[in-house]
Amino acid sequence: MIKKIVLLFTIIVLASCSSSKPAVAATKKTTVQKPRVATTKKPAYSKPAVKNYPSTNNTTEVIQSTSKTVVTSDLINNYILQFKDIAMGNMKTYGIPASIILAQGILESGAGKGDLALEANNHFGIKCHKDWLGESVRHDDDSAQECFRKYPEAAESYRDHALFLVGKNRYATLFTYEKDDYKSWAKGLRAAGYATDPNYPDKLISYIERYNLHQYDCQVTGKNYVAINKTAPARKSSYDVASDPKLNMNSNDPNLYEVQKGDTLYSISKKFNLLVDDLKQKNNLTDNALSIGQKLRVK
Numbered sequence: 701m702i703k704k705i706v707l708l709f710t711i712i713v714l715a716s717c718s719s720s721k722p723a724v725a726a727t728k729k730t731t732v733q734k735p736r737v738a739t740t741k742k743p744a745y746s747k748p749a750v751k752n753y754p755s756t757n758n759t760t761e762v763i764q765s766t767s768k769t770v771v772t773s774d775l776i777n778n779y780i781l782q783f784k785d786i787a788m789g790n791m792k793t794y795g796i797p798a799s800i801i802l803a804q805g806i807l808e809s810g811a812g813k814g815d816l817a818l819e820a821n822n823h824f825g826i827k828c829h830k831d832w833l834g835e836s837v838r839h840d841d842d843s844a845q846e847c848f849r850k851y852p853e854a855a856e857s858y859r860d861h862a863l864f865l866v867g868k869n870r871y872a873t874l875f876t877y878e879k880d881d882y883k884s885w886a887k888g889l890r891a892a893g894y895a896t897d898p899n900y901p902d903k904l905i906s907y908i909e910r911y912n913l914h915q916y917d918c919q920v921t922g923k924n925y926v927a928i929n930k931t932a933p934a935r936k937s938s939y940d941v942a943s944d945p946k947l948n949m950n951s952n953d954p955n956l957y958e959v960q961k962g963d964t965l966y967s968i969s970k971k972f973n974l975l976v977d978d979l980k981q982k983n984n985l986t987d988n989a990l991s992i993g994q995k996l997r998v999k
Contacts, residue, residue, distance in 0.1 A: 758772045758773055758774045759772065759773045760772050760773075761773075762989075763806070763807060763810040763811065763814070768810075768989060769810025769811070769813050769814045771810060771811045771813060775811050775812075775813065776806055776811045776907075776911060777911065779805070779806060779811040779812050780802055780806075780911060780913070782812075783802060783805060783854070783858065784798065784802065784916050786855055786858045787799075787801040787802045787805075787858070787916060788916050788919060788920050790858060790859070790861075790862045791879065791916075791917065791920045792920055793862070794862040794863075794865070794866055795875055795879055796862055796865060796874075796885075797879055797880055797881070797882050797885055797917050798913070798916035798917050798919075798920060799880075799882045799908045799913035799914045799916060799917050800882055800885045800886065800889070800904065800908075801858065801861070801862075802907075802908075802911075802913050802916070803882075803886075803903075803904040803905075803907040803908050803913055804824055804861070804889075804904065805823045805824065805858070806907050806911075807903055807904065807907065808823060808824045808825040809822075809823040809824070809825075812854070815839065816837070816839060816848055817854070819837055819839075819850075820835075820836075820837045820848060820849070820850035820851065821850065821851040821852065821853055821854045821856065821857050822837075822848055822849055822850065822851060822857055823854055823857045823858065823861070824857060824858075824860075824861040824864075825848070826848070826849050826857075826860065826861065826864055827846060827847060827848055827849070828847035828848065828849055832847075832849055834849060834850065834851070835849075835850040835851075836848060836849060836850050837850050840964060840966055843966065843976070844966055870892045870893060871888075871889075871892050871894075873888060873891075873892065874888045874889065874892065879917065879920070879921060880914070880917035880918065880920075880921050880923065882904075882905065882908050882913075882914060882917065883901075883905060886900075886901040886902075886904040886905050886908075887901045889901070889904070909928045912925075912927050912928065914928070915927070954999070955997055955998065955999040956995045956996065956997055956998065957971075957972070957995070957996050957998045958993060958994070958995055958996075959990050959991065959992055959993060959994040959995075959996060960992065961992055963990060964988070964990065965979055965980065965985075965988050965990065968996065968998070972998040972999070974998065979996065979998070982996075982997045982998070983996050983997055
């Protein structure tokens with residue numbers, strides 16, 4: 701009996717100890733994943749390649765035609781490249797040396813940058829004359845607001861230049877010269893009255909030889925071309941009476957006038973009631989070029 705009581709007591713004690721232990725919940729540890737961030741690799745910076753262009757002797761000169769234009773040798777070369785094919789085409793069709801056509805275009809249009817070339821696509825300074833029925837513009841030249849031909853594009857000016865020479869009897873002698881005889885053509889144009897400047901032939905020949913324009917004549921005729929590479933010396937475009945030591949050029953001389961900015965031979969001739977030709981004759985001027993500060997005899 702006693703053994704049963706002891707056994708029962710032992711069981712009760714063990715049961716009470718077991719029920720007093722707190723229950724421990726085992727939880728599985730979870731891993732929180734951070735959001736993935738896409739990364740891009742920054743490309744390595746490299747400097748852009750720099751092209752090294754050869755330097756050129758880009759000289760500057762003033763071309764005096766129907767307007768005074770400052771040009772560079774690069775500008776003239778670009779002009780030649782632009783119109784050489786048209787010039788050679790006209791040589792084949794009309795018999796005018798391509799070298800002469802290009803030289804006249806350079807001189808008369810200021811290599812395409814003169815007032816008439818920009819305003820009217822007139823590259824040869826051709827005036828209206830009585831037989832012109834197309835558009836025209838007004839421009840100061842030997843007289844105020846003279847009539848000059850206007851073209852829709854420069855190529856039309858080149859074509860009209862050829863027709864102008866072919867269609868006028870006074871230029872007939874030119875077509876008796878060899879097609880590639882640019883020196884005879886340059887002198888013949890002056891003799892036929894295309895220009896009044898006595899230095900006109902020299903100017904044309906200078907451009908032809910400095911820029912090797914004769915090569916385009918040879919391309920048309922099939923002859924071998926030998927480059928001249930001649931550099932023409934700088935030429936004064938007009939005679940400044942003030943530089944003549946034989947003349948007494950007192951700055952206070954009432955017979956003299958000092959050229960101001962914006963002056964032209966026409967405006968000066970009107971100011972002193974002279975004809976342009978008389979003013980040019982008094983001062984031995986060969987063209988219409990003037991420079992600021994230049995002294996002109998007006999009486």
